Amino acid sequence: MNSQTFIDAGIKYQPHTFNVPLNYSLPSGKTISIFAREIRNSDHSSASKPWLVYFQGGPGFPSPRPNGTSGWLKRALQDYRVLLLDQRGTGNSSVISHQTLNHLNAQQQAEYLSHFRADNIVRDAEFIRESFGIEKWSTLGQSFGGFCTLTYLSMFPQSLEASFVTGGIPSIHRHPDDVYQATFKRTQEKNTQFFEQFPAAQNLCKAIADHLLHTEEHLPNGQRLTVEQFQQLGINFGMSDTFLPMYYQLETAFVEVDGKRRLSYDFLNQILMQQSFQTNPIYAILHESIYCQGFASQWSADRVRKQLSIFDYQSDKPFLFTGEMVFPWMFEQYTNLKPLQQTAQILADKTDWANLYDAEVLSNNTVPVACAVYADDMFVEMDISRETLANLPHSKAWITNEYEHNGLRADGEHILDTLIAISQQIKANQTVSD
Known part of the structure; x- marks a missing residue:
C-alpha cells in the first residue's frame, strides 16, 4: 500500500502520480506530472467496481478534496470506484502559477500554456485509463468538466461506458x-x-x-x-x-x-x-x-x-x-x-488553436450521456446546451430551475442519482432498439 494511502470512515483514499507528455505530438519530449486520487469503499468487493473519473469545473481548478460520506461522491461510491483527477496545471499536477512560470519569458509561457486545454486533459485521462488497464470507464463532468466530456466523446468515445454532465454542455462550434x-x-x-x-x-x-x-x-x-x-x-x-x-x-x-x-x-x-x-x-x-x-x-x-x-x-x-x-x-x-x-x-x-470537438463523431455518438441542464444558469446558457444536445444521439437532458450552476455541490447526491437513472434508461432503450 502506498504510504500516502489512508482510510477514513470506511473509505479508502489512494493517490496516484503519472508522468505524461506535455505535448502528446512529441511523446519523447518534456513531461509533466499528473496527480489523481482513487476513492472507494474499503471493503474488498469495491475493488471490482467499475470506474468513474471526475472532471472538475474551471478551467484551472483542482479536483475537490472531499469526504465520501455526503454529496455526489457518497452516491457515486455505491456503484463505482472514483478517480478525482487534478487536471494538468492544478492541485498536485505540475501546478501553474505566477511562481512556477517565472523562469520563462512571455513567448515560452504562452507555448507552455497552450498545452493545458481540454484536449490534453482528456489525453491525460486516456493515459491513466491505459496505465490502469481499464477497458472502459464512465465520466462525471461539472461545468468546464462537461466541456472536457464533449472533447472526450469526440476523441476517444470507445473508452467511455457512460457520461454524466452537470451544468456544462458547451456549443461545439459557436464563437x-x-x-x-x-x-x-x-x-x-x-x-x-x-x-x-x-x-x-x-x-x-x-x-x-x-x-x-x-x-x-x-x-x-x-x-x-x-x-x-x-x-x-x-x-x-x-x-x-x-x-x-x-x-x-x-x-x-x-x-x-x-x-x-x-x-x-x-x-x-x-x-x-x-x-x-x-x-x-x-x-x-x-x-x-x-x-x-x-x-x-x-x-x-x-x-x-x-x-x-x-x-x-x-x-x-x-x-x-x-x-x-x-x-x-x-x-x-x-x-x-x-x-x-x-x-x-x-x-x-493566437489563431491556430486545435479543434476541441468533432461534430461528425458526436453526431454518431453511442455513449449514454445524461445531463443536468440548469434553466437559469448564469455561466452556461441553456439554449446553447440544448442546441448541442439536439445533435448528440443517446443523450438526454434533465432541464431544471431547482438549481444554480453549483447544483452538484449543493445537492450532488440527488443530482447524480437522477443522472444515473437517466443513463440506465438510455441504455435500456439502446437494448430495445438493438
Whole structure:
C-alpha cells in the first residue's frame, strides 16, 4: 500500500502520480506530472467496481478534496470506484502559477500554456485509463468538466461506458462572442433579482464604488482595489444561496478611521479571498480559449462588454455587478496576473488553436450521456446546451430551475442519482432498439 494511502470512515483514499507528455505530438519530449486520487469503499468487493473519473469545473481548478460520506461522491461510491483527477496545471499536477512560470519569458509561457486545454486533459485521462488497464470507464463532468466530456466523446468515445454532465454542455462550434452575449444577459437578470430582493443594496454598492473612484483602498496583498474588481463579486450570483451573504458583506463594508470613512479590513480581505485569479491563473489566462477552435478570442468578453455601457459604472448611473468574464485590465491590476500580461495577450491573439470537438463523431455518438441542464444558469446558457444536445444521439437532458450552476455541490447526491437513472434508461432503450 502506498504510504500516502489512508482510510477514513470506511473509505479508502489512494493517490496516484503519472508522468505524461506535455505535448502528446512529441511523446519523447518534456513531461509533466499528473496527480489523481482513487476513492472507494474499503471493503474488498469495491475493488471490482467499475470506474468513474471526475472532471472538475474551471478551467484551472483542482479536483475537490472531499469526504465520501455526503454529496455526489457518497452516491457515486455505491456503484463505482472514483478517480478525482487534478487536471494538468492544478492541485498536485505540475501546478501553474505566477511562481512556477517565472523562469520563462512571455513567448515560452504562452507555448507552455497552450498545452493545458481540454484536449490534453482528456489525453491525460486516456493515459491513466491505459496505465490502469481499464477497458472502459464512465465520466462525471461539472461545468468546464462537461466541456472536457464533449472533447472526450469526440476523441476517444470507445473508452467511455457512460457520461454524466452537470451544468456544462458547451456549443461545439459557436464563437465566444455568442456565449458572452448570452451570459451578460443572464448576469443582468441576476443583478435585477438581487437588487429587487435587497432594495438598500443599490445605494450600498454605489457608496462603495464612488468611494473607490475617489479614495485609494488596498487589499491585504497591497493591490489597489478598483470598481471593476468590486463588480467581479457578481460571479457569486451564479451560485445558489449567495444573495444574502453578498448583502451582509456589503452592509459591513465601511468603518470610521480617524474621522474618515474607509473600507474595513474584513471587507477588503473577503474580496481578496474571492479573487481566485490570484491563485489559479489558468482560470483567467485560458478562460476564453476553451471556446476557440481555429480562431483567436481577442478578448471576447471585453469586446462584448463595450457594447453594453450599462456595466460601465459612473456615479450618475445604477451599479451592476459582472459575472464569469475575464478582461485585459485584470492583467494590469491583479498582483499575481501582472507578470502574465504579455503572455495573456499572445494567447488572446493566437489563431491556430486545435479543434476541441468533432461534430461528425458526436453526431454518431453511442455513449449514454445524461445531463443536468440548469434553466437559469448564469455561466452556461441553456439554449446553447440544448442546441448541442439536439445533435448528440443517446443523450438526454434533465432541464431544471431547482438549481444554480453549483447544483452538484449543493445537492450532488440527488443530482447524480437522477443522472444515473437517466443513463440506465438510455441504455435500456439502446437494448430495445438493438
